[in-house]
Amino acid sequence: MSAAALPVGKRSACVIGAGFGGLALAIRLQAGGVQTTLVEGRDKPGGRAYFWEKDGFTFDAGPTVITDPPCLEELWALTGHRMADDIELMPVMPFYRLNWPDSVQFDYSNDDAAMNAEIARIEPGDVAGYRDFLHYSAGVYEEGYVKLGHKPFLDFTSMIKAAPALAKYQAWRSVYSIVSKYIQSEKLREAFSFHTLLVGGNPMTTSSIYALIHKLEKDGGVWWAKGGTNRLVAALVTQFERIGGQVRLGDPVSRIASLGDRITGVETASGWSGSFDAVASNADIVHSYRDLLADNPRGRRMGKSLRKKRFSPGLFVVHFGVEGTWPGIPHHMILFGPRYKGLLDDIYEHGVLPQDFSIYLHHPTVTDPSMAPDGMSTFYALVPVANQGKLPIDWDQVGPVLEQRILDEVGRRLIPDIHSRIVTKFHYAPADFSRDLNAYLGSAFSLEPILTQSAWFRGHNRDDVIPNLYLVGAGTHPGAGIPGVVGSAKATAGLMLEDLK
Ligand SMILES: Cc1cc2nc3c(=O)[nH]c(=O)nc-3n(C[C@H](O)[C@H](O)[C@H](O)COP(=O)(O)OP(=O)(O)OC[C@H]3O[C@@H](n4cnc5c(N)ncnc54)[C@H](O)[C@@H]3O)c2cc1C
Numbered sequence: 001m002s003a004a005a006l007p008v009g010k011r012s013a014c015v016i017g018a019g020f021g022g023l024a025l026a027i028r029l030q031a032g033g034v035q036t037t038l039v040e041g042r043d044k045p046g047g048r049a050y051f052w053e054k055d056g057f058t059f060d061a062g063p064t065v066i067t068d069p070p071c072l073e074e075l076w077a078l079t080g081h082r083m084a085d086d087i088e089l090m091p092v093m094p095f096y097r098l099n100w101p102d103s104v105q106f107d108y109s110n111d112d113a114a115m116n117a118e119i120a121r122i123e124p125g126d127v128a129g130y131r132d133f134l135h136y137s138a139g140v141y142e143e144g145y146v147k148l149g150h151k152p153f154l155d156f157t158s159m160i161k162a163a164p165a166l167a168k169y170q171a172w173r174s175v176y177s178i179v180s181k182y183i184q185s186e187k188l189r190e191a192f193s194f195h196t197l198l199v200g201g202n203p204m205t206t207s208s209i210y211a212l213i214h215k216l217e218k219d220g221g222v223w224w225a226k227g228g229t230n231r232l233v234a235a236l237v238t239q240f241e242r243i244g245g246q247v248r249l250g251d252p253v254s255r256i257a258s259l260g261d262r263i264t265g266v267e268t269a270s271g272w273s274g275s276f277d278a279v280a281s282n283a284d285i286v287h288s289y290r291d292l293l294a295d296n297p298r299g300r301r302m303g304k305s306l307r308k309k310r311f312s313p314g315l316f317v318v319h320f321g322v323e324g325t326w327p328g329i330p331h332h333m334i335l336f337g338p339r340y341k342g343l344l345d346d347i348y349e350h351g352v353l354p355q356d357f358s359i360y361l362h363h364p365t366v367t368d369p370s371m372a373p374d375g376m377s378t379f380y381a382l383v384p385v386a387n388q389g390k391l392p393i394d395w396d397q398v399g400p401v402l403e404q405r406i407l408d409e410v411g412r413r414l415i416p417d418i419h420s421r422i423v424t425k426f427h428y429a430p431a432d433f434s435r436d437l438n439a440y441l442g443s444a445f446s447l448e449p450i451l452t453q454s455a456w457f458r459g460h461n462r463d464d465v466i467p468n469l470y471l472v473g474a475g476t477h478p479g480a481g482i483p484g485v486v487g488s489a490k491a492t493a494g495l496m497l498e499d500l501k
Helices: 020-031 069-077 112-122 126-147 156-168 175-182 186-191 194-199 208-220 229-242 285-292 297-306 341-350 395-413 430-437 482-499
Strands: 012-016 035-039 051-054 057-060 089-091 096-099 105-108 222-225 246-248 253-259 262-268 273-275 278-281 314-323 332-335 359-362 376-385 422-428 469-471
Touching: 012 020, 012 262, 020 035, 020 069, 020 229, 020 482, 051 422, 057 229, 057 314, 057 376, 069 229, 069 482, 096 186, 105 112, 105 186, 112 126, 112 186, 126 156, 126 175, 126 208, 175 186, 175 208, 194 208, 222 229, 229 246, 253 285, 262 278, 278 285, 278 482, 285 297, 314 395, 314 430, 332 395, 359 395, 376 395, 395 422, 395 430, 469 482
Parallel strands: 012 035, 012 278, 035 246, 096 332, 278 469
Antiparallel strands: 051 057, 089 222, 096 105, 253 262, 262 273, 314 376, 314 422, 332 359, 359 376
16 A cells, blocks of 8 residues: 555654653554654654664664564554565574573573473473463463453453452462472573563562563564664664655654643643643653653643652663674573572662673674674673662762773673674663663663553553543553553544544
């Protein structure tokens, strides 16, 4: 179908923020006949999925593990287009290599025989337990993702309807606790519970519903967007503009204008303003209410109540480009530190910067050499750190020290002469998330995904008081991660398209 043939109606909407959630919502609205304007504060779209080009290297800022491609393909299929025409997804195998300080390794994939062999190498008795865990994971995936992952939870009744499933899967237990029911080896417990960290959750306290990530990856695989996640973002923009959507970059919204209990439009830092029938914010949820809606009592009230909630940790990411290629280092590695629960307690509860850390190492050039100049490699090493509410330190001072320690550890475990090979490097800290993304407390994933902040207890896709104000992204149901925020866009779009009929 050509753009001209799309039946765009008289209704208009503004989406604030071009993260994955904002982009997915904007496409759904435009495809549904609502003239949509996407307003982004930064010079490039993507939000957490921003990117930098330095000295010939491409550094993706955020998401690197692409899961559930069909949730993205839908955004093209809505208008009869094909995602594959705009972006190539490449399979990644193994999904992750896990590595412990005693040099034990575990290659994590969705190949049953390989997984059983990997488990048996560490603890033969856990092969049967893994089968049972997989069965559990498949059940919560069906209930929590397939059935409810893109449904808005607008009232408490919707929560009550979900209660039998929550009870059946003992959703009050943590992912680590459920994994421990099936699996005895501590290393394997870590291997099957660390995934909640990818959406900001502590495996020790995040609801066991999040064990669904295992099944999500098993069925859908782990993928890489050729050229980087930034190319996937660019492809989403292409699709949006192709069907008539308008993008305004580098102009942060300064105010969501309202009259009584209706939103009338938005104003931006440059002085531009627009009137819209509906406004949806993909910006940080605290920023959206507290700052953008500051002159409406609803904004002030919500801003205050949201600040009492628990926010996920920050991330400290060291980006570096090195001379040489490293075919032996897989695309995704977790370098576990000596502690698991103790380290998580330090990050989530005590708010200290520990001496030890676990590192997620991203090595895109092993899949896609186009991310670096010939004969060179691109990496990022990421460690979770307490958010700025728990750990109010000066990152300008601490950052360089932590960067050095992280590079030393990658050198000690994988690249012995790392310092002499580095061509370019820089880091990104919680203070940068606050400054660049308006992220409350520098949190990398918005509200922490605990049971009492999930579904109806999370940000609602439509505001309870202002009927033409909507939210989308990590602070809303179902939560962070690309499949999560793309699911939230589906939930929000469903409401908006119905309301704007
Ligand atoms: C380092 C890192 C690694 C990650 N890895 C993965 C991964 O491998 N796989 C995965 O699935 N997920 C991953 N995640 C999580 C995932 O990236 C996020 O949950 C998701 O991208 C958030 O999308 P969002 O729609 O909530 O919007 P965001 O990405 O938060 O974007 C919000 C946008 O709003 C804009 N904005 C803010 N204020 C204003 C304003 N006033 N006016 C206009 N615009 C404004 C911001 O500039 C931003 O562009 C990772 C996250 C991080 C930080």
